[in-house]
Each structure stands twice: as C-alpha cells, then as structure tokens.
Amino acid sequence: MKRKQCPKCNSGKVMHNVRVIDRNGEYQDMSLSVRVERKPDALLFKGAKDFELKALICGDCGYAELYAADPGRLLQVYLSCEGSDDPQTK
Ligand SMILES: [Zn+2]
Numbered sequence: 731m732k733r734k735q736c737p738k739c740n741s742g743k744v745m746h747n748v749r750v751i752d753r754n755g756e757y758q759d760m761s762l763s764v765r766v767e768r769k770p771d772a773l774l775f776k777g778a779k780d781f782e783l784k785a786l787i788c789g790d791c792g793y794a795e796l797y798a799a800d801p802g803r804l805l806q807v808y809l810s811c812e813g814s815d816d817p818q819t820k
Pocket of ligand 1: 736737738739740741788789790791792793
C-alpha cells in the first residue's frame with residue numbers, strides 16, 4: 731500500500747520503502763524481517779523463509795509503519811505452512 735498522506739498528521743511528506751536495520755551484535759547490519767517456517771515442529775530443516783520489512787515514515791511527525799516488501803510471496807509461503815490458518819476463511 732502506498733499512502734500519499736501520513737495517517738497521523740495528514741502531511742504529504744511521506745517516505746516509502748525505507749530500509750529498517752536489525753543489529754545483531756558485532757555482525758553486519760541486517761534488514762528487519764519476518765520469518766515463516768513451513769515445518770515449525772521439525773528439529774532441523776524447518777523450511778524457514780525470511781521476508782524483508784520496509785518502513786513508511788512521515789517527514790513531518792516521524793510516524794512509521796512497517797510493510798512486507800513482497801506480500802504476495804509471503805502469503806504463498808505462509809499458506810504452505812503446516813497448521814497455518816487460511817486468511818480467506820477468517
Ligand atoms: Zn505525520
């Protein structure tokens with residue numbers, strides 16, 4: 731979703747697709763992401779797939795929202811997970 735206005739202050743100065751950094755100690759910066767596991771109960775080979783999150787940030791008030799960079803692919807993988815709820819049936 732591409733908002734043209736800030737949902738908090740209605741400013742038009744919104745920035746899209748800002749990378750959100752996730753720090754892990756001394757290691758290289760990573761992008762903040764969500765993880766879906768196809769087989770969450772497996773000891774190994776859980777079939778984990780990570781999806782990057784991007785931020786929308788208001789240039790006036792600083793309000794920030796997070797979006798999955800590839801929601802279509804995320805939904806596909808989510809629906810292939812054991813025990814996942816189908817969002818269509820909710
Ligand atoms: Zn704002």
